[in-house]
Amino acid sequence: MRKKIVKLGIMGGTFNPIHQGHLVAAEIIRDEFKLNEVLFVPSGKPPHKDNNEIASPRHRWMMTLLATATNDYFSTSSIEIERKGESYTYDTIVSLKKIYGEEVECYFITGADAIAQISTWHKVENLPSLAKFIAASRPGYKLDMEKIEPSFRKSTYLIEIPALAISSTEIRKRVKEGKTIKYLVPEVVEKYIYKNNLYR
């Protein structure tokens, strides 16, 4: 029997690879919003990314699973990587409500850059009735209600978190250049990247 989840955080991303910026944002938000669980959902085929230098869904899911394993509140879902075609947040939240029960309160977690793009998302008009949105501060991006699609403002929370100027793009670049990524990603993820020769 699945334990009863009342407030579910959903952290969507490409996680190519997952890094400390993702983990810190999810943990601070979990604590502030008293979420019962944060589910990390690596995307299958991300609609907003060109697919050059993207590790396979299986590798990205595995790194996410490894990185989240030591936090009792974190878990990882393969729902988007098992679905065929593009990964849409709308479909994911609808499916998760079927799994967790219609009464679950969903909180979709994003960074300041991702929330500003929300107007481009699939079935955007239906999203505010499905979930609340929490946008975390991220160095280099302005966190401001002005930047948020007006129909989302009532269902969106903005939160300042301790800043980590880390991105997956920077990590891939560093690996390619043979520079250290120690402490930018969890140690298991660092090992996994080298063992599987990712991002070379």
Ligand code: ATP
């Ligand atoms: P890439 O450089 O490949 O785009 P990324 O570091 O932006 O990778 P994503 O997988 O695109 O990581 O991001 C998933 C989610 O995590 C997005 O909502 C993004 O805004 C958020 N996020 C990523 N890095 C940070 C960070 N350092 N601080 C706060 N939020 C972050």
Ligand code: MG
């Ligand atoms: Mg990104």
